[in-house]
Amino acid sequence: MTVSVDDFPDGTGALPDAAVAAGPGARETAGFEVHLDVFEGPFDLLLALIAKHKLDITEVALSQVTDEFIAYLSERSDDWDLDQVSYFLVVAATLLDLKAARLLPSGEVEDEEDLALLEARDLLFARLLQYRAYKEVAATFAARMAAAARRFPRRVPLEPRFAELLPEVLLGLGPAEFARVAALALAPRPLPKVSTEHIHAPEINLKEHARLIAARLAQAGRASFRQLTAGAAGGYEIVATFLALLELYREGSVSFDQIAPLSDLFVTWTGNGDTSSVNRLTESDDE
């Protein structure tokens, strides 16, 4: 069965909650639509459907969604929306975890470990919903700020005759603490970095990771995806490897071959691309 936006007359009527949930996120991901066997439509609606149990996560080919997202970004190589990218990464990682949890046998709870997995699955669901709730309200914050910025408050110096009556200012700290505040303010700020640190995985720097993968491939000439992701610290690192490879492929730095469906995917270094877009992958919005 294919669910698509067209199945709901006005896109909202049949699934009010889903539509509401798709509202704010749709602001950044407005243009990004996925085209899967089971679903066609905006990325945000896909999330809403999964959250509402209208769509089974196990039926969603996440790799395909990722593929489409990379392609979507490539079309817009000149005006990257980094917010959109980081949002996608966060959600994709959550979906990946969710799917992994789902694919495990869950009919019978045999031991503590299974139980823990089940709980983890529910936790992921709840977290996704919760994150979306805050995301939605964050969009109303932006709207309110924009509206409020159109009114200017009166804030002018007192007429001189009243100025000397002003009460004292309380600094609330001594010279030493003041110097500490100054030192912190004047110290060079840490370079902004992309917020790739998913809750389940140790922080991974996409740029570093992409370079690492490129270096490994350049040296080895050829490696399987399995080899490249062996020893990955978590699902997130696998996603990062995947993203890096897609980007390298787009640049013509690698080629892929696979003997049969679901067999090992081999990556061969062709080394004729430049790595500028890999570098671009990694600029930050974390400010």
Next chain:
Amino acid sequence: MSSDHSEPEHTGGEGEVGPGLRASLEAILLVADEPVPVVVLAQVLERPRNEVAAELADLAGEYVNEGRGFDLREVAGGWRFYTREDCAPLVERFVSDGQEVRLTQAALETLAVVAYRQPVSRVRVSAVRGVNCDSVMRTLVLRGLVEEAGTDKETSAILYRTTTYFLERLGLASLEDLPELAPFLPADIEDIEDENARA
């Protein structure tokens, strides 16, 4: 002090007892550089709070009806003069200050979590957003939208809350005027957050 006895500090000698409540409010709000709570106005003017509140509402309505270039609004717990919304293009042309910078999506989301969960630690905010929020939180503090609010007793992590300036930026009278969080938020979300925070 009741308001019906004569007040010697008033100057008008021709049987006047000084400016009326309305003019007094206008004068005081003209010099205020931040929102003034009704209770403060009531104190200074020695009038009952509800009388002051009613007069402020009247005055605000009057400005609107007269099509004045300013109006009175209740924001961040107090009353303050603001320019009228449709004068914005002209005022922008005149005011030399830089415009307020738009917040990034990351900053808005972090701000939203702080607003609804305050006081809250960075770890808890990070748990909700699924990404580390340290540098975003620092930006929010730098912008004056968020401030430190002591430490958690158990973990001794620094807690954060929104500022009065946050209310001003959003044009809200108080935190109670924050929009409702989405109704589909699961009821046991608090527990989830706690687990996250402890993890």
Next chain:
Amino acid sequence: MSSDHSEPEHTGGEGEVGPGLRASLEAILLVADEPVPVVVLAQVLERPRNEVAAELADLAGEYVNEGRGFDLREVAGGWRFYTREDCAPLVERFVSDGQEVRLTQAALETLAVVAYRQPVSRVRVSAVRGVNCDSVMRTLVLRGLVEEAGTDKETSAILYRTTTYFLERLGLASLEDLPELAPFLPADIEDIEDENARA
């Protein structure tokens, strides 16, 4: 922009063409922090000077007739809102009754940067702090902690320095008594973050 042709960007559908001259003047003067010369107002509003001058005089008369708490006066070559004379005792009470003002974290940091880098322009302070500091600087000037100190020769940006009042509040005799920064400067950035977390 002349007012007699229709302007599609204005929303009012009832033949309105945005705020009138009177409302526009009120809005601009509300936010002006010093007397505004007629010629400046005429420029911003794109109206003839004599028309603007006549409207200002009208407005000033109107405020007096209506017994408002403020009036418009032409002082030092420009127009500005002032509190009405007979409201002065109340305004004084309001101003002096205010509680001690505690600076926000953002204001404190800006003050610290000015103190150690003076004389310094707003642009440089903003660059150091990573966020726009215009409104915070204005507050510091309003509170008498910071004052203007001429302009930069190259950029002609206004420079700021701390005041003697600032030194008093910090309990210092002179700027030379400000503690050295070196002992507080962390070895590297990681340490800064840690200190932030602990502070």
